[in-house]
Amino acid sequence: MTQRILITSALPYINGIKHLGNLTGSMLPADVYARYQRQRGREVLFICATDEHGTPAELAALEAGQSIEEYCAEWNLKQKELGERFGLSWDFWGRSSSAQNKALTQHFAKVLWEKGFLDIRSTRQVYSRADKRFLPDRYVEGTCPHCGYERARGDQCENCTRVLDPADLINPRSAVSGSTDIELRDSKHVFLLQSQFSDELRAWIGTKAEWSGVVTSIALKWLDEGLQDRGITRDLKWGVPVNAQDWGPNPKGEKPDVEGLKDKVFYVWFDAPIEYIGATREWADAIGKPNEWERWWRGSAVKDVRYAEFMGKDNVPFHTVGFPVTLLGANKGEPIDQQWKLVDVIKGTNWLNYYGGKFSTSQKRGVFMDSALEILPADFWRWYLVANSPESADTSFTWQHFSETVNKDLADVLGNFANRTLKFAAAKFGGVVPSGGTAGVKEASLTTELERRFGIYSAFLEETHFRKAAAELRAIWTLGNEYLAKEAPWTEIRTDKGRAALIIRTAVNLIRLFAILSAPIIPFTAEALMRSVKLDPKAVSWPKGRIADELIVIAAGAPIEDQFAFTKILPEQMAAWEERFGGATA
């Protein structure tokens, strides 16, 4: 039986505030899963970090007038703070630029070279003299040779959608400075020989029946098209330096071209996944147990680790091909106690769209994490994003849909259940849990239904089907309102005060149960519910025994609050946000 759960969320890129699409694709589902597993009592390690290397970060720092180090340090902290305010319960928040990741990245490169899985090749790259830097294909602009569009990028023409090579462009110029003082230069680069792992990857993916359709089909698409070897170095200043001078001979007895690889760094998509391990080492160092990371990642100790990765579908190829090849290559020929842990579950989500179009960081289109929290509490967003998670198809965000969902589910169904129960207790029973009455057939049938839905709900969480889990949770909340409507304590109290007391006592216990079950998705609301029945907000262990036992935890005489307030979104607020964020016109 698996007892330890390792969870990673795709690393958010460093350049600025992330939007709701980023949140809902990786960080939020990972958090829901982590919270659920902790409540189950399992040992959980939930890791995330900023992905700090690459061209966009360098250019963003330049534009901000900061050194790249300052820029990354600042945004790493900002993203951390925002994530925490969203309730993201990372055990550690690291940085791909850490010393730990540098050491690991260089270690993997050395091992892969010495085992013969790296190759050094010469490539032609665009160099901008004006910018004093090599330019990635998409940072070269020019006129499309096919359609004449003047702002075509070096990788693809946005106008006619044809795939291009920078050398195809007419009048090419740097997209950074606009300078036409550019040229093609030869440059040596390291390639990861992914093509050698095609069969092994296919066999490995074949064992992952539980992966969602989108993950498997994207992974197989890459294999079916034929895996190409991938360049894992770049001509940049900021990144993990290529340590070719430390590499021994490869199986053919060749030494790397140290001179040709001078002043190069590893490609972000080589070092970013390694940062999952790197951040675990950062965590181990931070807690003062520097060897603790290894039992999560390496050797026979990982037998009882279940490793789940969460990401948007754009990241799937790097997690089904690139990173596994790094680990499989490093594992080759090693004894079991030296083997690296590969992922068990990949949860890939589709896109959350904004009014049918993309959320876009560059075009500032959509809702971003900072402005989201500025206008509403985290749980409003968490609930909406989980209940409408794009798990099997892209989903469209609209302000209308958002406010209706949040008002109906959180305020009207859940919030109102707690409020009507507490207010009734305050008005008729002096604000304490009333005594009297005994549970009968009505309570038995409530329990049966709760038991059934609880089983379904737990299974959905376990299987990372969070959208369906949210629908099930909502149905569980509805059982509370149904029970009150049927048993009508406001009528009972006129003829049978004991019966009314039993109904309210049961309802108070339902508030506690609902808080526990809701905690993975809406942790702040769960805490507020626990406080409303004067219990420890953190005492949310997942029910282990019979649900009936959960409904007698709060005994007669226990003090409770006299109400539970939950703010609703007003129509005029919604209209104002639609206006402010450009919903209706977007």
Place this chain on the structure above:
RNA sequence: GGCAGCGUAGCUCAGUGGUAGAGCAGGGGAAUCAUAAUCCCUUGGUCGGGGGUUCAAAUCCCUCCGCUGCUACCA
């Protein structure tokens, strides 16, 4: 261009061979503890178009249309 995904009720989405589903919105009723919040019942769909396989197709096959993504140096 190639590849992949998607197209199901007014909206957001489930449903992969066996009588078309949920939530919301709409309609009716009950109730009056509760922020008019709740509970019950209910209207609504030739499942993007066309063709085929099958006793049976939303589901499998072919084709066309539309949207989105990827296409390996953005991450």
